[in-house]
Amino acid sequence: MNRERRNRTENLQRSEAIASLINQIMFFMLCDRWFCPEEKLTGLYALLFYNVICYLLIYTQRLVYLQDMTPVVFISEHSNVRHLAMTATKVMLEFTRAVTFVVTGVFMLLVFGLEQGLEHFNPTWLYIFITGLYFTLTERTCQEKIPSLLTYLKCDFFESLESLWTPVLVRICSSIASGLMILLVFICSHENWILLTSASFINVYMCIKDMDHYWQALMKEKLSIDKYRYASAQELSDYDDVCAICLQPMVWARVTPCHHFFHGDCLRRCLKERPFCPMCKYTLE
Secondary structure (H helix, E strand, O other): OHHHHHHHHHHHHHHHHHHHHHHHHHHHHHHHHHHOOOOOOHHHHHHHHHHHHHHHHHHHHHHHHOOOOOOOOEOOOOOOOEOHHHHHHHHHHHHHHHHHHHHHHHHHHHHHHHOOOOOOOOOOHHHHHHHHHHHHHHOHHHHOOHHHHHHHHOOHHHOOOHHHHHHHHHHHHHHHHHHHHHHHHHHHOOOOHHHHHHHHHHHHHHHHHHHHHHHHHHHHHHOOOOOOOEOOHHHHHHHOOOOOOOOOOOOOOEEOOOOOEEOHHHHHHHHHHOOEOOOOOOEOO
């Protein structure tokens, strides 16, 4: 059962990675048509370099935060008996990764340092900024960091649902960016109907359809507190107190029918345990 679930998860991640790659290719091709119509390989070069840079950063982060540096694999967690076959496999795997990292890094330095093989790659800074931002938004590895960034910003509006807001915001932004590029290419040229149609379906329609799945999950989580309105700025100013649950100041707050103020996340967690007001035990239906 666990094996089937793991295989299903791996297949889903593989499908999402392929869909993300196709989405990126379509957007980069649109950027090629608008920014550099005479150099149609710029998008492929840029996508290749972004993926290589992403790989180098991920591997570097893995080395920095790696806790277990030993190459030895034991038979079990509580045993000191070494598993020779798994140890040899781990050593070879880590060695291969290290060689790949070094070769890739040297290759990147040679390409950018000697500028060899870049005759078809002359992007503007605006092109690099737009495509780099879009790549960051749509790359799964980068998306995993966005909830931490939103949490660091301490925006009470998200009500500690950053992990659910992230895929929704990412797909909204990528759909809007793709839609704008499709419109610009359509205005500039009427000869790219196949590209425009494909990009409209893959980058806009499919992205919005995929977003609906995450939106439903977000709304399901917010359902328990959406019935309680947000407190106005004047009400918060008059209340001038902290959340009674977490004892932290409130920039955004929910108001219960019994006129008590709480952070949305605090109220949501309490209502999962019991349907009563945390202050006066008033029944919240």
